[in-house]
Amino acid sequence: MEKTIGMRIKECRVKMGMTQEELAEALLTKKSTISAYENDKIDIKISILKQIAKELDNTVFYLAGEQDEDISNEVLQMAMVLQQIQSKELRKAAIEQVKVLVTIVNTGEKAKL
Known part of the structure; x- marks a missing residue:
């Protein structure tokens, strides 16, 4: 199953040790809105996705699933x-x-071999 935008947002948020409340506060929104994003219940405007990516120290491309999986x-x-x-x-x-x-x-590294 391919990850959704919401799943990627949650994954990044958790990796950063951030709660939904903390992300909501950083974005000047409500926890329920973050929950709705993470559960793919509402569409996210690109301007909001940019803010989310910035707060999660990631890229819009990754969150949208457009990033090549080989790029870390x-x-x-x-x-x-x-x-x-x-x-x-x-x-x-x-x-x-x-x-x-x-x-x-x-x-x-070659010298060690």
């Missing part, structure tokens, strides 16, 4: 952090540093 949340979090860098030059530099880190880690 950590990778998406890294992309979101990089996206927050306003300067294109600094963003490029950060990406290059991550590439260097990957090369170092992969070289070290």
Whole structure:
């Protein structure tokens, strides 16, 4: 059975150790609304889904079931952090540093073999 948007919201909320009340408070809504979202009883506007994704430190793509299952949340979090860098030059530099880190880690792992 494929996960619904509501199931994904609940899964992310629970992983963060957040209650429905806490999520509702963060979104300035009622616990009953969060419950309705999680049980797929009401449709969620994209603007609300964006807010939910932000509060749950995730993406709209994941919550909507559009994310490639091979892409981990950590990778998406890294992309979101990089996206927050306003300067294109600094963003490029950060990406290059991550590439260097990957090369170092992969070289070290090969050396262990």
